Amino acid sequence: MKKTLATIIYFTLSLTLISIGYTISFFSDTETSTNNLLGITTLSSDNLLINEVMYDPTQNDNFNEWIELYNPTDKPVDVDGWRIVDNEEEDLIEGDDVNGNGTTIIPPHGYAIITDSNTHVYDNFIIPENAIKLRVEDNSIGNDLGNENDKIILKNATGVIVDAIEWGSDYTDVPGSPISDVDEGHSIARYTNVDTNDTLADFYDETDPTPGSENIV
Ligand SMILES: [Ca+2]
Numbered sequence: 140m141k142k143t144l145a146t147i148i149y150f151t152l153s154l155t156l157i158s159i160g161y162t163i164s165f166f167s168d169t170e171t172s173t174n175n176l177l178g179i180t181t182l183s184s185d186n187l188l189i190n191e192v193m194y195d196p197t198q199n200d201n202f203n204e205w206i207e208l209y210n211p212t213d214k215p216v217d218v219d220g221w222r223i224v225d226n227e228e229e230d231l232i233e234g235d236d237v238n239g240n241g242t243t244i245i246p247p248h249g250y251a252i253i254t255d256s257n258t259h260v261y262d263n264f265i266i267p268e269n270a271i272k273l274r275v276e277d278n279s280i281g282n283d284l285g286n287e288n289d290k291i292i293l294k295n296a297t298g299v300i301v302d303a304i305e306w307g308s309d310y311t312d313v314p315g316s317p318i319s320d321v322d323e324g325h326s327i328a329r330y331t332n333v334d335t336n337d338t339l340a341d342f343y344d345e346t347d348p349t350p351g352s353e354n355i356v
Pocket residue numbers: 194195196200204283284285286
């Protein structure tokens with residue numbers, strides 16, 4: 140009986156905290172992974188990273204560009220409603236239910252791949268089974284990723300910029316300096332755990348791309 144009462148009080152208190160907006164900060168510090176005590180998924184979106192980009196594939200650019208995202212946090216991040224912006228166009232990110240299971244949730248320390256909607260990436264690259272498969276809403280990432288210069292800005296569902304990178308040109312809305320354009324078939328890849336909001340300092344020219352898994356310098 141006492142235990143039941145204590146449970147009721149505990150849950151009432153928990154619900155009160157939630158109702159006044161405490162839930163994210165309160166529970167995320169004490170709970171791990173997907174579920175808190177009330178079964179509500181706690182999602183954090185502050186630190187998701189653009190981790191690697193294939194903008195100039197050896198195969199046809201129209202079907203083989205990809206962006207790798209990495210979740211460096213200890214919590215799952217749901218990218219439902221998030222957007223990718225390049226130099227010309229903004230695209231909604233969706234779960235890929237053709238090549239993946241349609242989920243938009245990237246697990247803690249997990250990787251995701253974003254392709255266009257009619258992609259051949261899964262035929263032409265080796266992507267790990269556990270990488271989350273995402274796509275943009277149309278047949279090109281942005282208006283296609285430029286082979287000499289372009290930028291990628293990742294925005295969350297409320298339009299807040301989560302990460303931004305640039306290559307070949309210094310765009311005014313991307314902090315830091317661009318990495319130089321790389322050769323066809325190379326990717327630009329982030330040094331592991333390096334994020335200074337400066338593409339030139341944070342990325343390197345990768346001759347052996349690793350879509351969906353850790354970048355190895
Ligand atoms: Ca391209």
